[in-house]
Amino acid sequence: MGEARDIEDLIDLMARLPGLGPRSARRAVLALLKKRGPLMAPLAQAMAHVALTARDCLTCGNVGTADTCAICANPARDTGEICVVEDVADLWAMERGGAFKGRYHVLGGTLSALDGVSPDDLRIPALVRRAAGAREVILALNATVEGQTTAHYIAEALEGSGVQVTTLAQGVPVGGELDYLDDGTIGAALRARRQF
Amino acid sequence: MGEARDIEDLIDLMARLPGLGPRSARRAVLALLKKRGPLMAPLAQAMAHVALTARDCLTCGNVGTADTCAICANPARDTGEICVVEDVADLWAMERGGAFKGRYHVLGGTLSALDGVSPDDLRIPALVRRAAGAREVILALNATVEGQTTAHYIAEALEGSGVQVTTLAQGVPVGGELDYLDDGTIGAALRARRQF
Structure with a gap:
């Protein structure tokens, strides 16, 4: 060479x-x-x-340059709302939208019996502890089988804690054309239809 | 963000x-x-x-970690054959083939009146000096208009120096299918046909 x-x-x-x-x-x-x-x-x-x-935020798992990330250190961000995401990439995607003003919790993956990923590998115990002080936990997990399995597990783990558990709406993406959408998305958008 | x-x-x-x-x-x-x-x-x-x-070889223009690159410093490489290429990327491509055992000369681009690239910008004077001590100069420039213009300029500059100037053969690539080749390549391969 x-x-x-x-x-x-x-x-x-x-x-x-x-x-x-x-x-x-x-x-x-x-x-x-x-x-x-x-x-x-x-x-x-x-x-x-x-x-x-670079280091992982000890509170939420976001990556930053201190033990507490910029979002967790920001007093303007609502501590009552915790948005649960799979990955730091998803957190960045949510932040690009700029629509969410609360705090995050990065799981670091999804539950997987096949790959031997258990709740303890995913910061789920830490989420349950944090949720005790929050009003609402928003599950912003990917709309995949693994993401939704993990969402169901978390919803069950938070049952009885009094915190409200919500999830992102499913429907037609902004700018999306029906002809190019899969049947599952069209079905979900139809079921969740709202007054015009 | x-x-x-x-x-x-x-x-x-x-x-x-x-x-x-x-x-x-x-x-x-x-x-x-x-x-x-x-x-x-x-x-x-x-x-x-x-x-x-990293620095450019003072002799040939190849990139290396010394004033003389590994190829120019290798006594096993024939100094009588100089292969002229546009870019270090092309030199690496030639070396991957492993078919050439001589030395290189990297021009650093092609002549371009539009972009104001003159022969002095391209190590062409240095090539003319080096060619005086060589048997053959092989023009391995890209088969583009700019590459071929530059090749013609170099061939003219070396005229009368006694060095043999050759160029890479044009034809069907190894593994190439006629159906996917452009007309120019098929024409060149036909004109350069040889005894089977």
């Missing part, structure tokens, strides 16, 4: 990122080599900094 | 890599955050190391 050993190592590491294969990793490294000063050095520094400082 | 400032900065930098957009950069950073120890820290270190040590 024409690459120097160090550059090959860098390509191998880059190829382990999701969405990058050996070929696109090589392309990315070539682009970095062309912009060593303006891009490669700052990127390496930013990555080293985050690798060193 | 739910991301901490440092993490957002890292996503912005990653999104500037070719093949990664804002969405896939976020996905890549999330994957890195999940594997801080085994992947993120080593990647940051490898990148910082290459950013610091």
